[in-house]
Amino acid sequence: MDAAEPVSAARQVLRRVFGYESFRGEQQDIIEHVIGGGDALVLMPTGAGKSLCYQIPALVRPGTGIVISPLIALMQDQVDALRALGARADFINSTQDPDQRRTVEALYLAGELDMLYLAPERLRLPSTMDLLDRGRIALFAIDEAHCVAQWGHDFRPDYLALSALHERWPDVPRVALTATATPATHQEITGRLGLENARHFVADFDRPNISYRIVPKKEPKKQLLDLLRSEHAGDAGIVYCLSRASVEQTADFLVTNGIAALPYHAGLDARVRARNQARFLREDGLVMVATIAFGMGIDKPDVRFVAHLDLPKSVEGYYQETGRAGRDGLPSTAWLAYGLQDVVQLRKMINSSDGDAAHRRRQGVHLDAMLSLCETVECRRTGLLAYFGQERAGSCGNCDTCLNKPETWDGTVAAQKLLSTVLRLAKERRQKFGAGHVTDILLGRTTPKVTQHEHQTLTVFGVGAELNESQWRGVVRQLLAQGLLTVEGEHGTLVLTDASADVLRGTRKVPMRRDPERPAKTAGSRGAGSADGKAKRAVAVVDLSAEAAAVFERLRAWRGATAKEQSVPAYVIFHDATLREIASRAPSTLAELATISGVGENKLAKYGQQVLDALAA
Incomplete structure (x- = not known):
């Protein structure tokens, strides 16, 4: 393969399969490097397109891309999304019966899979390693790589064994990816996965579409209800609580007050958790109230807000959780209410936690950094990015301390x-x-x-x-x-x-x-860091006229019905951004529809005529 071929092949796949004309940020450099057989460590924020950095090389390189993910509950959705694009994808995990696993194994051995998803614990099984030996591996993608950090917020012991991949298959490129890593976590990932000789790609961690707001906790459930009613009526969102009891109480409170909300925590029956997660992914406008057990790997692009009713334990956790809002790039809110009792409770938890004194000191340092972010009088975005080793100058203009300077x-x-x-x-x-x-x-x-x-x-x-x-x-x-x-x-x-x-x-x-006084509401007012809900929901990749907005809603209705019929999340069919562009440009032929961002060949063939019919209606 000569030097020009990886670029040409990657761009063809980007256009043909994913329906995009150009790469974003460092995507192209990463993809070319991995296609050429190089190892890579990729630190890139949620919503910046990390998945393409291994999906395109897996489609270009001969063999099957092995994707290691801790998210068993979401593998089916990840595979469905790839199949909707025309990629040959499958998974092997504990939810399958022996016959299903044998079918997937046969597809892999026959070279009929582009990507195969595995949980890290499966790589501890000799049978899995032997299976991989008998097929052709295009690459290893280690998703959520921060899970290898031993004192991190999402540590998974099975990730520690992944360094063996390079020892057993030294010629297979590896790409490790994460959306959250401080310089210390970055170093730990490098050492534990043996990526010292890999190329390291660190993207800008800023998410400019997210408005960060932290408020003193008074009556948190009522404060949350006010936020949802005034700014996010009908929007999908996630509410994080520290305890299971708080999750259930908050979900009940929202439902009682007319907000469609579901609970999610580890104490619920597994079938209830799975059902609630599936509903959140597949239905529009639901609010998930959860502990931090929920959220990793959630690819739902139209989450318009993430709210915390309790203080997160670390800036890493806060950044990753808030990053689940606005994956589609549209305006979104990260809202946190915290008070004295949060600080006292977390200090008590640290003092009584497992681990040695050094571990408790590390937890204390994490909490101190989170408190510093809450109490700062400077730009919150500047402080957040500084924690991850990135500098920015001046005011961001999209956080509460920039929009309403505290005294x-x-x-x-x-x-x-x-x-x-x-x-x-x-x-x-x-x-x-x-x-x-x-x-x-x-x-x-x-x-x-x-x-x-x-x-x-x-x-x-x-x-x-x-x-x-x-x-x-x-x-x-x-x-x-x-x-x-x-x-x-x-x-x-x-x-x-x-x-x-x-x-x-x-x-x-x-x-x-000085804690700000809560401003009185006025018609059409925009408080610190906020905009009224209707205005926020009207903002899009392209501005929509009244006529186009009506078309967009008709397309959403078609998408919702189609998704329900196929039992897949709506965003697997098309993202909102794609539907908005279709509504704005109103293509009248399949050729014109093919030029819309996010419309690849497979989706054009599968849904193109239905979209044109909806437009013609």
């Missing part, structure tokens, strides 16, 4: 008062209490607990009347975020840190972020 205030005196209260309780009374009791002392409240312990006799009793209870809780939260306080024990009692002394001595200033 800061000198919280040094308030910090000294609060730290002094904690110090006196520990030093004079040899007692430790949580944030609520400390706040009661500062506000001069003679609660039964204060009276019982005679804390009204402390010199700090009532010295904090200049702030209200909510503001004092904000002070505690920010002192925890700045490492000037910590929590310990089962009840989350407040304890000073080594850094507290500098504040008490007056040698360290404590700047604080």
